[in-house]
Amino acid sequence: MESDSVPPSEPFSLIIWMAIMLAINASYYHLLISLVLITLLAFSALISGSEVAFFSITPAQIQDLKESEDKADFRVRNLLERPRLLLATILISNNFVNVSIIILFNFLMNQLLPDSSIQVIAVINAAILTPILVFFGEVSPKVFANQNNLFLARMTARFFKFLRGVTYPLGWLLVKTGLIIERRFENLNHEIDLDEIEKAIDLSTTDGSTQEDVEILKGIVHFGNTNVKQIMTPRVDIIAVQNAYSFGEILELVRESGYSRLPVYEETIDKIEGVLYLKDLLEHLDKGDDYLWQELIREPFFVPEAKKIDDLLREIQANRKHQAIVVDEYGGTKGLVTLEDILEEVLGEIRDEFDESFEQSYKKINKNSFVFDAKITLIDMCEALGIEEDEFEEFMAENGTLAGLILELAGELPKKESVFTYKKYVFTVLTMEKNRVGRVKLITENA
Numbered sequence: 259m260e261s262d263s264v265p266p267s268e269p270f271s272l273i274i275w276m277a278i279m280l281a282i283n284a285s286y287y288h289l290l291i292s293l294v295l296i297t298l299l300a301f302s303a304l305i306s307g308s309e310v311a312f313f314s315i316t317p318a319q320i321q322d323l324k325e326s327e328d329k330a331d332f333r334v335r336n337l338l339e340r341p342r343l344l345l346a347t348i349l350i351s352n353n354f355v356n357v358s359i360i361i362l363f364n365f366l367m368n369q370l371l372p373d374s375s376i377q378v379i380a381v382i383n384a385a386i387l388t389p390i391l392v393f394f395g396e397v398s399p400k401v402f403a404n405q406n407n408l409f410l411a412r413m414t415a416r417f418f419k420f421l422r423g424v425t426y427p428l429g430w431l432l433v434k435t436g437l438i439i440e441r442r443f444e445n446l447n448h449e450i451d452l453d454e455i456e457k458a459i460d461l462s463t464t465d466g467s468t469q470e471d472v473e474i475l476k477g478i479v480h481f482g483n484t485n486v487k488q489i490m491t492p493r494v495d496i497i498a499v500q501n502a503y504s505f506g507e508i509l510e511l512v513r514e515s516g517y518s519r520l521p522v523y524e525e526t527i528d529k530i531e532g533v534l535y536l537k538d539l540l541e542h543l544d545k546g547d548d549y550l551w552q553e554l555i556r557e558p559f560f561v562p563e564a565k566k567i568d569d570l571l572r573e574i575q576a577n578r579k580h581q582a583i584v585v586d587e588y589g590g591t592k593g594l595v596t597l598e599d600i601l602e603e604v605l606g607e608i609r610d611e612f613d614e615s616f617e618q619s620y621k622k623i624n625k626n627s628f629v630f631d632a633k634i635t636l637i638d639m640c641e642a643l644g645i646e647e648d649e650f651e652e653f654m655a656e657n658g659t660l661a662g663l664i665l666e667l668a669g670e671l672p673k674k675e676s677v678f679t680y681k682k683y684v685f686t687v688l689t690m691e692k693n694r695v696g697r698v699k700l701i702t703e704n705a
Contacts (some may be wrong), residue, residue: 260595261290271508273499274322274557279498281404288366288369288370291362291366291369292366292518293367294362295359295366296365297359298355298359298362299390299391299394299395300325300355300453301355302352302355302359302391302394302395302507303394303395303398303399304399304414304417305351305355305694306395306396306399306400307399307400307402307403308344308348308351308403308410308411308414308514309348309352309403310399310400311403311406311407311408311410311411311414312334312337312338312344312348312403312407312411312418313341313345314403314404314407314411315334315338315407315411316446317409319408319484319653320335321350323335323338327676328386328412330413330415330416331412333412333416333419334408334411334412334415335417335419336415336419337415337422342433342436342437343422343426343429343430343433344418344422345422345426345557346425346429346430347418347422347425347429347513348418348435348461349432350428350429350432351421351425359391359395360383360387361401363383363387364379364383367379367383376632379657381455381580388578392705403527404520409689411483417667435574437611439570444542450512450679451486451553451578455486470687482538484566484567485564485565485567486562486563486564486565486566486567486570486582486584486593487492487564487584487592488563488658489567489594489595489599489600489602489658490563490584490593490594490595490599490639491590491593491594491596491599492592492659493527493592493593493594494694495514495633496521496527496591496594497511497517497520498520498521498523498527498530499511499520499521499522499523499524499534500522500524501522501523501524501531501552501555502523504547504548505542505545505546505547505548505549505551506547508534508539508551509543511538511639512536512539517536518535518536518537518581518667519533519534519535519536519581520553521533521534521536521583521594523591526705527591528589529590529592530558530583530591531555531558531583532555532556532558533555533556533557533558533559534551534554534555534556535554535556538556539551539554540552559573559574559577559579559581559583560582560583560584560585561573561582561583561584561595562584562585562586562587562649563584563585563586563593567595567600569646570600571581571597572598574597574600580597581594581596581597582594582595582596583594584698619631619633619638620634620636620639620642622642624702626702627699627700627702628642628695628699628700628703629662629688629695629698629699629700630642630697630699630700631658631696632659632660632661632664632694632695632696632697632698633659633660633661634654634659634660635657635658635660636650636659636660636663639660639700643700643702648665648672649681649682650680653666660695660698661694661695661698663680664685664687664695664698667680667685667696671693672687672690672695673687674687674690675689677690682702682703683699683700683701683702684702684703685698685699685700686698686699686700686702
């Protein structure tokens with residue numbers, strides 16, 4: 259039996275009218291859909307409550323979970339180890355369930371009230387489904403979860419471990435996308451802040467302030483935003499010794515290099531096993547080639563290339579180290595950073611008797627032509643050219659040296675006499691030393 263009566267407009271009368279129409283037109287098929295809707299609503303409540311349950315667990319409760327040997331507690335710990343992925347799993351699942359509820363409810367209403375207009379169905383959705391979803395699917399379960407977070411987390415941990423596996427591809431994509439967006443905005447905001455501070459420094463400096471004072475202030479501003487990769491000595495420039503060297507070879511290398519600390523590696527430089535200090539060798543200078551100098555090797559200090567140098571400075575002070583081996587995510591050696599490198603970021607270049615002078619790293623042919631050692635930093639190159647550093651700003655963070663800029667422009671290992679153009683600058687590779695760029699000729703085109 260079907261009714262073609264017009265539904266009333268008052269909300270209370272509408273609910274009574276809808277109940278009567280459901281009773282008249284209902285069938286087992288419709289009842290089955292209703293049961294599915296109730297089940298989905300229960301899942302929505304469970305998922306919404308679990309979001310609060312997992313993310314309201316206190317540090318003290320987490321400590322209790324770590325000390326517990328219960329399997330449910332282990333599953334909760336396992337989920338909380340990757341909180342972003344857990345949150346993505348919860349949001350994906352909850353949205354899927356809620357969208358399914360809305361689609362099924364609309365389908366059921368169209369089946370039970372075939373003569374009703376779209377506007378009537380929309381009113382029914384707003385008057386019935388929305389309050390039910392908000393109260394039973396969101397508010398009530400979250401209030402319960404806030405008071406019983408561990409109980410609900412333990413109860414649903416197995417379920418969410420399963421859901422995490424099912425939704426992993428989409429969850430992983432959401433997490434990665436979110437991280438990229440987050441970093442972009444963080445970097446943008448931070449760069450804006452740094453630029454404003456730099457302008458404030460320029461405006462506030464008096465006539466009595468020296469350029470060195472200004473540069474030190476700017477170095478302090480950028481100190482916390484600089485990572486190890488930007489200041490390290492790259493692996494190709496590291497002078498290190500193999501643990502198979504004889505004592506005589508070690509002494510010869512120490513004399514030639516002039517360094518007081520040398521990394522020691524086994525087989526390849528990716529396997530750094532320690533650091534040899536010159537002062538430890540002094541009392542053994544009279545020993546022969548068969549002296550076991552390996553006993554003097556000290557423990558190495560490793561740091562990731564993304565570490566900020568302000569954090570590294572604190573660690574170096576705490577560990578009483580003067581240098582650290584920089585490693586990538588696979589544990590391979592990327593470079594070496596020293597306490598001097600860190601201090602130079604604030605104080606400017608600190609040169610000693612072993613440093614190559616700035617003037618030795620390039621030769622000026624005429625006002626438009628220069629020959630540079632490819633190891634020169636882009637900052638020093640800009641200083642030699644008498645131009646602003648932002649001319650090569652896009653290469654500063656990633657490469658830091660002229661060799662890195664050439665490799666970036668080439669996209670591969672360049673050959674001798676290769677020519678590359680960037681803006682108004684023409685670079686010609688003059689020499690290649692094995693797989694490294696040696697010397698580069700730079701010509702500035704007249705603007």
